[in-house]
Amino acid sequence: MKIRNGFVSNSSSSSFVILLPENFTLDLSEFDFKDSYTNEEEVRQMFNKLLHENEVCPGYESGAFGVLEQVLNDYTIATFETGPDAGQIVLADQDKVKKILGE
Helix, strand or coil, X not given: CCCCCCCCCCCCEEEEEECXXXXXXXXXXXXXXXXXXXCHHHHHHHHHXXXXXXXXXXXXXXXXXXXXXXXXXXXXXXXXXXXXXXXXXXXXXXXXXXXXXXX
């Protein structure tokens, strides 16, 4: 068995495509921030960025991405592995999804 110490150059991370209902509100009331490396305000700022820019990538210093990933897990419609760069959460366009589904 080989054990690697230090940087791994071919690491991958997961990216997520989410589809939110039109009346979605971010509910963080049940999330326990004690064991995370972030706070509610950072998560709300990251979610705001997602809504206005349609995608968000994690900051290396913040755990907000991981919290947002957990909170939005029920709305994930696709996941995929990305390269050595950080993963991302992408907001799916509701109109395009409805068109694909023939609605």
